[in-house]
Amino acid sequence: MTTRRTGLREQKKQATRVALREAALRLALQYGPENVRVDDIAEAAGVSPRTYNNYFSSREQAIVAAVTAEREERIAAAVADRPAHDRLADALADAIVEQYTEPDDHDVLLLITENPSLRDAFLDTAATLEHPLADAIAQRLGDTAGTLTARVLAATVAAAVRAALHQWLQPPAAPCATGGLVVPSGSLPDLLRSALAALAPALDAADKLQDVQTG
Structure with a gap:
């Protein structure tokens, strides 16, 4: 049971990471990276800015992660x-x-x-x-x-x-x-x-x- 919960937790974390990096790239292409805030990326991915900071330390890191995933x-x-x-x-x-x-x-x-x-x-x-x-x-x-x-x-x-x-x-x-x-x-x-x-x-x-x- 514990293994299954751990597996589901990891899947959810991976899905959140993917959502954040895809949102970051999409917004950067649409508005320019200098006009994109961390709050914007978090909102577009459906998570809080605090959650965002658990995955990426900057908007640049998230944008590039979408390219180098x-x-x-x-x-x-x-x-x-x-x-x-x-x-x-x-x-x-x-x-x-x-x-x-x-x-x-x-x-x-x-x-x-x-x-x-x-x-x-x-x-x-x-x-x-x-x-x-x-x-x-x-x-x-x-x-x-x-x-x-x-x-x-x-x-x-x-x-x-x-x-x-x-x-x-x-x-x-x-x-x-x-x-x-x-x-x-x-x-x-x-x-x-x-x-x-x-x-x-x-x-x-x-x-x-x-x-x-x-x-």
């Missing part, structure tokens, strides 16, 4: 599902590039690139990769390298993803007539793969350690 879990699942004989470096790069370069809604991408606060919040989402990835990496390595190694590798992967996103969304060096709009520069898949390639030696070493201990 569960991305970190999908990446971790894709890494864990890859065949054991695949390179960890390849599994990570393929999963991250796939999830970060899905077809984006043009209006949503424009919303993020033209608002500095949303750009910062979008960059910060890279940090959410760390914990799910640490679990997926530890699972692939059979925990032979130790949980600390998995956590360190996951943290460096998250940092590499953030660096690639920052490069992609960096403001122009000189003022231009775009009214603050930042036009994404370069190929995001190429930037992600280039950033992650720098970590390949460490990831390959973890693979070899696992092979030695399981061989």
Whole structure:
């Protein structure tokens, strides 16, 4: 009985989170993010502002969450599902590039690139990769390298993803007539793969350690 109540409670919490982030994005697209208050988002989702604060710390976080929803879990699942004989470096790069370069809604991408606060919040989402990835990496390595190694590798992967996103969304060096709009520069898949390639030696070493201990 307790398990069922716990399951229903988690489902309700997830539904509330979805309602809040969808309301945040809808209002931001309709009125502009700077004209949306937390109270507006809470009202549109049918909850109190206090409840809102249990899920998101700012309107920017909620808006960006609508774009990046569960991305970190999908990446971790894709890494864990890859065949054991695949390179960890390849599994990570393929999963991250796939999830970060899905077809984006043009209006949503424009919303993020033209608002500095949303750009910062979008960059910060890279940090959410760390914990799910640490679990997926530890699972692939059979925990032979130790949980600390998995956590360190996951943290460096998250940092590499953030660096690639920052490069992609960096403001122009000189003022231009775009009214603050930042036009994404370069190929995001190429930037992600280039950033992650720098970590390949460490990831390959973890693979070899696992092979030695399981061989």
